[in-house]
Amino acid sequence: MVRPAGVAVSPDGTVAVADWGLAEVIVIGPDGEWRGAVTARGEGPGEVRAPVAVTWVDADNLLILDVSAFRMVALDLASRSAGVTPVDPAFLSPVLAAGQVRFVALQPDRTVWLEFPGPIVDGWEERSFVRWSPDSPVNDTVMWSRARGFAGATLAAWPRPLLGVGAETWVVSDPDGSYELEVFGRDGTSLVRFCHTADALPLSPAERGEDTDAGMPDAWRDALRALGKPPNPAIISRIVVDLDGRIWTQRDRPPPGAFDGHGAPGAMYDVFLPSGRFLGSIRLPDEHRLMEARGRRVWTLHTGILGESSIVALEIDGLQDMR
Incomplete structure (x- = not known):
């Protein structure tokens, strides 16, 4: 795979991967069997140009967001038929x-979620999280997010x-950076609000502008040192809601300038039930980024030393009562 943008797992464990780099959706069997692409490149029936998200509607039907073609593609794998829903x-x-695409989510009911960019003032970018569906074709701004910008990316150490x-x-x-989460139902009803006690991880040398890695330009180091430290570093930097409705909060922060759409590699996650009950913490292996989870299995994006991508299924050890 070249650039997996999204991963979806069916009830029987079949994995669908939206590969933006290959412009196709790939299916992998529950046992790891490579079933290959189920789409072709193009704009015809069953074709995609830039798939950035995928989800299973049921055991046989896939829904794909083809962002550059302004549409969703519905695939019936059993009958090999396809349908199209235009997106505004x-x-x-x-x-x-x-x-x-900094943040994208696609729900089985055809609701699309995106993070919109915004104006940058004094190093702060006014972003917004917006959803849209064909059943309610009006952009619905769910919340605003003021992000500390840097080199076209987000400085994750600054809370938002x-x-x-x-x-x-x-x-x-x-929004103030405290470890407090609120869970909403599909209709926007608040279901539960809960807090957790934890300290932010220390700032990394890269976040302090002290990284000696040759990959960081000197101008970046100077800019980070001039910016200074956030008064209260962010405790979490990503939220994932898995197939069981559990909530995974990423504790590690991606380095400055990095694209963080799939989170930091080898990150530590706190895991909660939808009720807010804390289940425990787990650290992923090096170079693995969390994509999806169900029960004791997690699916990760692994990046090799040559930049090659693969989807890996892992069994979780160390967490009790995962459901």
Whole structure:
């Protein structure tokens, strides 16, 4: 795989991967059997140009967000038939104009979630999380997020509200950086609000502008040192809602300038039930990024030393009562 943008897992464990780099959706069997692409490149029936998200509607039907074609493609794998739902170009255009999909989620009911870019003032970017569906074709701004910008990316050490979207619920973090989460139902009803006690991880040398890695330009180091440290570093930097509705909060922060759409590699996660009960913490192996989870299994994006990508299924040890 070249650039997996999204991963979905069916009830029987079949994995669908939206590969933006290959412009196709790939299916892998529950036992790891490579079933190959189920789409072709193009704009005809069953074809895609830039798939950035995928979800299973049921055991046989896939829904794909093809962002550059302004549409969703529905695939019936059993009958090999396809349908198309147009997506309002006005909804997708701000993200396309920015040249980067920072956050995207696709729910089985055809609701699409995006993070919109915004104006930058004094190093702060006014972003917003917005959802759209063909049943309610009006952009619905769920929340605003003021992000500390740097080199076209986000400085994750500076707290901001975060969003995680599952099939039935969505979760937001507190805007002031405290470890407080609120869970909402599909209709926007608040279901539960809970807190957790934890300290932010120390700032890394890269976040302090002291990284000697040759990959960081000297101008970046100077800019980070001039910016100084955040008064209260962010405790979490990403939220994932898995297939069981559990909430995974990423504790590690991606380095400055890094694209963090799939989180930091080898990150530590705190895991909660939808009720807010804390289950425990787990650290992923090096170079693995969390994509999806169910029960004791997690699916990760692994990046090799040559930049090659693969989807890996891992069994979780160390967490009790995962459901």
